[in-house]
Amino acid sequence: MYNDRVMEAFKNPKNVGEIVNADGVGMVGNATCGDIMKITLKIDNDIITDAKFMTYGCTAAIATSSTATQMIIGKSIDDALALKNAQIVEYLEGLPPQKIHCSVLAEEAIKAAIEDYRNRQSGQRTVVDEQNCRMV
């Protein structure tokens, strides 16, 4: 069902963890549906210098979050915002149809983290209900 590339990304995920004092935090998904992704970003002059993830979910959820963090490190926040789930799927050389939603979740997690960063820049606070986060 999963190709070797997805299995490898799941087996040896990159950027697992949480950045302490992150500049942007995004958490999406819902435990009831079986997926939650939390992405933390370190941003310097609108460039993402580090990204880490924590994921509750299946093989594809972990593989896509790992891949997403790899794809945005070193990118400007505008480029990271432009990242589409299809690019994550392409990077992983395909996902089973019922797992595409995992890549959507990864895209949403990045967007949420950058939104949080922008809110902080403008002095606003993002409300994150960690127990029951936004459903995608």
Next chain:
Amino acid sequence: MSTKGRYGLYSCIQLAQNYNKKLVSITEIAHCIGVGEKYIEQIFSLLKKGNIIIANRGKSGGYSLVNSPSNTTVGQVLRAVEDNLRIADCIDSNCASGKDCPTRYLFSTLYDSINGFLDNITLEQLATRDKRVYLDNSATTPVDADVLSAMTPFFGQIFGNANSLHDYGRQANKAVAHARQQVATALNAKPSEIFFTSCGTEANNWVLRGVAQAKNSKGNHIITTSIEHPSVLNTAKYLASCGYRVTYLSVDKYGKVNLDELEQAICPDTILISIMYANNEVGTIQPIKQIAEIAHRHNVLLHSDCVQAVGSIPVDVRELDVDFATISAHKFYGPKGVGALFIRNGVKIDRLIIGGEQERNQRGGTTNTPAIVGMGVAIEKAQRNLIQNSNNISNVRNHFIDRVMAEIPYVTLNGHPTDRLPGNANFSFEFIEGEGILMLLDFAKIAVSSGSACSSQSLLPSHVLLAMGVDIVLAHGSIRFSFGKYNTLAEADYTVDVLKESIAKLRLMSPLFVLKEGEIKNV
């Protein structure tokens, strides 16, 4: 080959199993093999000289392989430790006959083939060879060797169509009759009450649709449970779409039906009750005998899907007093592609598969002689060894459950504490999702099943666990381990070890776990 070669190879396999994990000391290896450290030291110095292993000094020092196990061949190891692997001295001696000697030709060719063979096997292959653990016996079981050998002639010499009049046909027919007797004996039924089908699903379809059709003048109400196999649930759903009324009984937290609820659900137009004997996911065993008493008091037919029960617990259709029972061969070390339906003599049911006169006109289709023969042998053997097998299996399973519960935090055992199949252990691991656990176990060559939503489109986890009232998030993190007669205590131990690592790895990635740990720290 000398003991040096064998011990050298054994040592390297140990190093391969610990490659990138830890260094292995001479003391450990000597202890494993049961020889003196001095001897292993000698062998290790040869392996070092051959650039196979490398010593790492220091407090926690030890040895490791120079190259990865997949890049180290058995040939390399043996050549490093053996002084002389040649098969005959003449190969590189200056024998007078020289290159023209025919025996020299033979031995040098053999020598080359042996080396080629040994160079084609890597340490990785040897290190992982025996580590395959199959803990998915509720999904299917391997065909028992006795079963396979009984089946083989029926693919070849005795290939006749069991319905043919000639000798080929008569021989096949005789074998099928014998198998029918074997199945009947095992279930305490009469041979005339056993109908072979292609699988358990077919038998379940047959009962529900066949009774619905045969009895629709009496009524159109069917009672089943919310934890049945999809072959019952989806057939019931289909019948509901055809205008039948279906009641799905609830179950308690252990997966048991409530007998009062059953009795209250029975209406004057109820034509069939279908309740599985043992559940495929959590292994809970239903009180079929008491259910039969209620059903028959109200003059309603009772079907029990006994697919998971046969071979694991006694199934006596007279004792259970059921009107229909479904069984499937591949769940008790028989072949796939064959099942059977027990239909009590005198009970009316319509056909599902219309065709020739096979199965006394009740089920068309050319008789699958080899599979039916296999089923007969398999059920006879399963019945003969039932007590012994189920004792052994439940010992291994109980040891496994005890260790998991003691060594892994945040885990719950799903199902009934005592009324469960001997091989079933179904756990929910908090904060993580079942599919990931399944995959990590699979990487370690351990095969299990998951009750998570991940293979389905619905995003909903196991309908059985949800019906039992298991929290949906916990249901996402459920794994079924199903033990069989070939599993050992050592396999259970190995599985616990890998499971602990896998659970820890996934939890460290889980935001839910980190939240929980935070709560604990705050308290």
